[in-house]
Amino acid sequence: MRALILNCTLKKSPADSNTQKLADVVGAELGKHGVEVESVRVADLRVEPGVETDMGDDWTAVHEKLLAAEILVVASPTWLGRPSSVAQRVLERMDAMISETGDDDRPVAYDRVAGVVVTGNEDGAHHVISEITGALNDIGYTIPGQAWTYWNMGPGPGPDYSDTDHGHEWSEKTAATMASNLLAVATALAKQPIPA
Template sequence: MRAVVVNCTLKGAPEPSNTDALAEVVAGDLRARGVEVQTFRAVDENIAPGVATDMGEGDGWPRIHDALMASEILIVATPTWVGRPSSLAQRVIERMDAMLSETDDNGRPVAYNRVAGVVVTGNEDGAHHVISEIAGALGDIGYTVPGQAWTYWHLGPGAGPNYLDTEQGREWSHKTGRAMASNLYAVAEALSARPVPAPPE
């Protein structure tokens, strides 16, 4: 089984990313279950704006799209900015819109029988709003979003330290992240055994 993590931090590599650190908790649990995990930092991938799978020369999205097509699990990870997903998370969702018109050999939308979850970090509240926006979009595209397929970390209202700067709240976020990984894996296995059929005509 394969998984892809798309980290929508605004920080380019090799700058440490709070979002990457929490997403790695989920990825680590998936690896422990034998899942091969590939991570992309969207900010480093030159993802062009648009709603097509390939926007032409220099577009970095087709490489990520290929990885999505080769995987059963997707994790979209984003910081919270002004109570919303990052601009890069929105761009990723916009590019995934093209998947609505792509079908497999059995006539199913290509996101069918794949599962997805969400990781959110930020030293402000709004994580549940961000999770619902991204999970809703992924469901629209055709992914199956299991129950409790998310984890987040935040300090609540007001400014403060980031995830990497404090141990506060980490135990809960990590426990929830491990549950997320377990649920994603279990539902991916179930869909492999009993796939969702193509939509009726």
């Protein structure tokens, strides 16, 4: 089984990404169960605005990775209480998948599961989770129960995930549950696919 993490930080490599650090906890948990995990930092790629798969940019390669993975994790920082602009662009490009079908005439996102990782030194994580999971569900992904984890400092500005140990134990425990739930539902769908 394969998992793809799309890190939607605004920072390009090699800048430190707090979002990647928490997403890596989910990836490590999946890896313990034999899942092959790949992480892509979308800000490092040329992804044009639009709602098509092939626009002559780097998205086509990301799309291929999406189709090769049974598990998707969208990882986003919180900015102004909302998903990052990179996460929004990812969802807009994934919109094309709604009308894409495989050889079996079923939507290409069927039998795939998705979850969300959110970080930020401000609140708004549940709003970000709701926006991203709602869009992924529209595209055709199955969202298991508690398929998310997040970290924040509460209201107002403050230190980043990397700057403090505050809340890490809870976020990492929730990440382990998220990974387990994603794998359980992905395994169930592999055995009993969603009908066309």
